[in-house]
Amino acid sequence: MAANDALTRPEIDAELASLPDWTLGLGALRTALKCPTSAAALELFAAIGALAQEANHHPDVDWRYDTLFVALTSHDAGSKVTARDVALARAISAAASEAGAAARPELLHTVEIAIDTDDADAISETWRAALGYRKAEDGALVDPFGRGPSVWFQQTATPNVNRFHLDVTVPYAQSPGVLSAVEAAGASLDHGAAPRFVIATDAQGNRLCVCTEAGRGA
Incomplete structure (x- = not known):
């Protein structure tokens, strides 16, 4: 398999079994790495940059004080996960371990x-x-x-009265806690597509979807 060939979902799952710091979400390998200090986070950021340059494959990295949010996907493979992403994820995890960083998937x-x-088609160009x-x-x-949320159009012959909703994707392992908190806050839950x-649906009829990687393709 070429390095830029998109991996299938079973192949990704097999790789993730040995990448405990990472999860699959919205076509990318993702992790949140909490460092001992803000300075340590910056040092890890620099280390990730050096690894990316060496691999000629560049992740999205978002620095927030002592935590780095990292996403790996291959845009030249249709924004899919490839062997290059897996290899760089392994290298980043090794660097994170040396930096004393801990994975925080709940973030x-x-x-x-x-x-x-x-x-x-009638509205997408406006947006x-x-x-x-x-x-x-x-x-x-x-x-x-990669700064703002993506916008997608849910094609339906009968649009809901409330046409906007948020899709919030969380790791499947973290979803029970998120759903419990949402329900405790007063929302009703429809598990039909779980x-x-x-x-x-909140107390005023506004909707959001709590999504996971489970049951999805690559």
């Missing part, structure tokens, strides 16, 4: 905005132009710099 909440519509996003192969709008997603 991995990735947000998308979903819009119900019966004609996505793309306003946001400065690019249009992905599946029609979703994505921030080319474990891929659970629809939560």
